Amino acid sequence: MDSEVRFKALVVEKAPDGSFTRSIAQRRVDDLPEGELLVRVCYSSLNYKDALSATGHPGVTRQFPHTPGIDAVGEVVSCSDDAFAPGDEVIVTGYDLGMETDGGWGEYIRVPSKWAVHLPQGLSPRRSMMLGTAGFTAGLSVLKLEWAGVRPESGEILVTGATGGVGSIAVSILAKAGYRVVAATGKAADEAFLKELGAAQVISREEVTAGVERALMKERWAGAVDVVGGETLSAVLKSTRYGGTVTCCGLVGSAELPVNVHPFILRAVTLIGIDSSHCPSVPRQEVWRRLAGPWEPQMLDSMATEVTLDGLEEKIGLILQGGVRGRVVVRL
Incomplete structure (x- = not known):
């Protein structure tokens, strides 16, 4: 894939006076961090940790400019160690995604392949992000x-x-x-x-x-x-x-x-x-398998609200105030 390809992402920047600004910006694939796996993101989600990162909380993110989003699901574009094939649908949650590594609030992510698991059969990408981290x-x-x-x-x-x-x-x-x-x-x-x-x-x-x-x-x-x-x-x-x-x-x-x-x-x-960030692969895959089948929550659709990147600003403030019920899904 051409490293000059541009994509849309929410970018948090730190001003010289220490304040933080958020905007929807164009980025290049070449700007992404190193990693074996390049994924075209179709959905992400909003978590409390994302809101902290988006407001510059130093306990979550210290390097700026930065794209939050600790959850992502999408299609594999390339994988240099052959752990996944182009076209595979994968979920990436936890590890350093959306913290110091640019996350799912952008149309592409590049991460180590060990961070990803296959999207389980029977679970749609959108519903996987209704669940998310x-x-x-x-x-x-x-x-x-x-x-x-x-x-x-x-x-x-x-x-x-x-x-x-x-x-x-x-x-x-x-x-x-x-x-x-x-x-x-x-x-x-x-x-x-x-x-x-x-x-x-x-x-x-x-x-x-x-x-x-x-x-x-x-x-x-x-x-x-x-x-x-x-x-x-x-x-x-x-x-x-x-x-x-x-x-x-x-x-x-x-x-x-x-x-x-x-x-x-x-x-x-x-x-x-419970540490969901660095959970080993075997229980990680078992949990996603169950969430795709016997544990898939009833009323999952009614528990989620969908927004685009442009609709995140309001939700960031709400989740920090405890005003979000259920899940917020971000459609890229």
Whole structure:
């Protein structure tokens, strides 16, 4: 492919005064970083980490100009190590995509071939980005609960931050897999939405944290998917039943964890960290296989809003304020 070919991308630039600007610009394929795999992107998505990168957060991106987008799906243009063939449809999520490596908010990406997996049969490119990193993280959380021995008959499963991208998909996956799901949210107006996804009960985040100041709380949860962290995760651990398992994949509440050892040494509670960025290939492929089949969330279309690059500006502000429900898909 001609390296001078130009394509459209959202570009974040840093001004001399330290401020950041965003614009839709023309870039050249030759501007992309090194990598074996060149992909023509058809869809990406908007994640909280993308919004941080788009506003210049130094914990996500330090090198500018930069194109965010930690998710991408598209068609292989070329692959120098023959891991993929031209025309293959691939998903790229995680690793460094959209952080320091130019990401999916551009019509082309170039990345190491090991970052990609084949788009599973039965899953369309658009629907794969309705899932994206959020769906993959939710699926990996459920897989880890399953591997830890948490079954539908084990008891109630709590999902915190349930109206967000990860939380809403986790509710749907768990319900479809036969679990009794309790969804916790700070948005009372979304109760009907969560019940449509399959939640058996919707509770407030205040109900989750009531009594968190105690060393232990009343046992309730057989397992939990926590995307909030902080005091919420502390309360979840303290109220998980003997032998239960909690997965942790987010910090929208706080990165700090104010908890004692009692849940672990008196109730044998297991806390499992979920890292979707550098997840090895075998569980990565297994999660995508299940998301394309038995775990594909019901109501996936109703959980997603589609925008073009031009429509991202409004959504970036909304997601930073906690105002996005479900998923935002970006059509390139």
